[in-house]
Amino acid sequence: MRHHTLKYIVLALTFGVLLSGCASRSAQGDALPESREAKQLMQGLWADSETESLVFKIQGDSVYYPDTTSMTAYFRINEDTLYIGSAARYHIEKQTAHQLWFSSQGGDVVKLVKLYSDEAQEADKVFEQNPAQVQTLTEVVKNDTVVFYGNHRYHLYVAINPTRYKVVRHTLNDDGIDVENVYYDNIIHLSIFEGSQQLFSRDFRKQAFQHRLSPDRLNQLILNNMEYVRTDASGFHLDVSLCVPGDASCHQIETVVSFDGGLTIMK
Numbered sequence: 001m002r003h004h005t006l007k008y009i010v011l012a013l014t015f016g017v018l019l020s021g022c023a024s025r026s027a028q029g030d031a032l033p034e035s036r037e038a039k040q041l042m043q044g045l046w047a048d049s050e051t052e053s054l055v056f057k058i059q060g061d062s063v064y065y066p067d068t069t070s071m072t073a074y075f076r077i078n079e080d081t082l083y084i085g086s087a088a089r090y091h092i093e094k095q096t097a098h099q100l101w102f103s104s105q106g107g108d109v110v111k112l113v114k115l116y117s118d119e120a121q122e123a124d125k126v127f128e129q130n131p132a133q134v135q136t137l138t139e140v141v142k143n144d145t146v147v148f149y150g151n152h153r154y155h156l157y158v159a160i161n162p163t164r165y166k167v168v169r170h171t172l173n174d175d176g177i178d179v180e181n182v183y184y185d186n187i188i189h190l191s192i193f194e195g196s197q198q199l200f201s202r203d204f205r206k207q208a209f210q211h212r213l214s215p216d217r218l219n220q221l222i223l224n225n226m227e228y229v230r231t232d233a234s235g236f237h238l239d240v241s242l243c244v245p246g247d248a249s250c251h252q253i254e255t256v257v258s259f260d261g262g263l264t265i266m267k
């Protein structure tokens with residue numbers, strides 16, 4: 001009996017060592033030493049080899065884009081892979097002091113050339129004049145709606161207010177590079193009155209609708225609008241739209257406020 005027990009202990013220890021070794025190698029794979037020489041070759045301004053259009057500027061650990069919507073991203077190079085931002089990686093096909101070729105997200109090979117002297121000085125002005133900015137899709141918007149139902153007169157106030165809560169959207173630019181565009185989310189305020197009596201008042205954030213959408217999907221959306229639809233015996237029906245910023249894709253969620261101030265978010 002003792003012999004079998006010792007045998008199981010040895011096997012368990014051996015298996016544990018193997019697992020530990022695998023985990024250690026996995027961690028080392030996720031943290032490969034950075035290619036400092038390759039990173040130094042990346043420093044400077046890069047343009048498309050065919051169109052000569054400016055693609056990005058590399059300075060230190062950062063990638064800067066010439067447009068005002070793409071946010072500055074951190075980059076690194078490990079072996080033959082270029083990592084930009086939190087998610088994008090590109091296989092480097094060729095790298096010299098003057099050329100950089102890598103595979104885009106779509107499978108095409110992006111061919112870049114480094115700019116020098118007068119070209120570089122002129123192109124560098126673009127980054128000074130157009131720093132990346134967080135975008136606001138909606139200015140302050142206020143809508144008033146008067147509703148008659150039965151023998152009663154109601155007044156609905158909807159106000160859309162930009163916040164400092166940020167929503168990050170990943171898109172591919174014209175060069176097939178994954179860039180991050182950052183937008184400010186909104187808060188929508190709804191008040192309903194019958195004469196001077198306030199029946200309902202609330203500030204809505206997109207989290208109020210989290211039981212209707214997955215967390216991953218909700219994180220990609222902006223609370224965009226709230227529109228009055230109709231009134232019936234159940235109360236005031238409004239359509240709330242949560243949209244992908246910079247895209248036409250939206251989710252419409254019906255919201256009902258009853259005459260006694262109750263709130264129901266429909267499926």
